[in-house]
Amino acid sequence: MKARHTVLVIDDEPHIRRLIVATLTRADYNAVEAANAREALDRLRTERPDVALLDLGLPDRDGLELVPLIKQQSGTTLIVVSARDATDEKVAALDLGADDYLTKPFDTDELLARVRVALRNRITRDGGELALTVEDVTIDLLARTVVKGGKPVHLTPKELAVLEQLARFPSRVITHRQIMAHVWPKEHEHHVEYLRALVRSLRQKIETDPQRPRIINNELGIGYRLCVPSEGT
Incomplete structure (x- = not known):
């Protein structure tokens, strides 16, 4: 039996979450959802995801505020997936600790490629072997x-x-x-x-x-x- 990697999808738009979750599930990942910042922090504690996909436009808290919290509270690799395409927004997210940044609208194959890279980096970043x-x-x-x-x-x-x-x-x-x-x-x-x-x-x-x-x-x-x-x- 193969244990699946867990990916947390943090996005307040239900249709975007459904698209990402369906894409991840077809690729044999265990996808977990959160519709706001509060749910996201709760899922981080209970699910211990390998990768988190974070939208910056959340209803209860700006996503940029979540970036350092997610990095401080867990070892989760964080990919920002946002419609904010301004260079200063991308730089801010990366400076705050995000590991990658993908702009909406995105190609699902590219999203999966970014997740695969994130998992490889997660394993090797502390000197581990693939x-x-x-x-x-x-x-x-x-x-x-x-x-x-x-x-x-x-x-x-x-x-x-x-x-x-x-x-x-x-x-x-x-x-x-x-x-x-x-x-x-x-x-x-x-x-x-x-x-x-x-x-x-x-x-x-x-x-x-x-x-x-x-x-x-x-x-x-x-x-x-x-x-x-x-x-x-």
């Missing part, structure tokens, strides 16, 4: 697929979310708290037992010998590490 191979397992973070020995591996969305966190920074210890905040973003209380159960299930699916794991290593009392052999070993 894809990596460990033992006989290949993890593609952009496509969100896992292949072992040339055959696709079926992972649940939560299993994939755990593996994604580890694969973004191979050989680095990722703490229990960091992983759980990513996998269960809507829950106020996390239980490490749930995470351990997910890791056990993951090892059954990707390790050659789950009892002697070579891919996902446990750092006792701290977290987990995706082990990537260094060059020459």
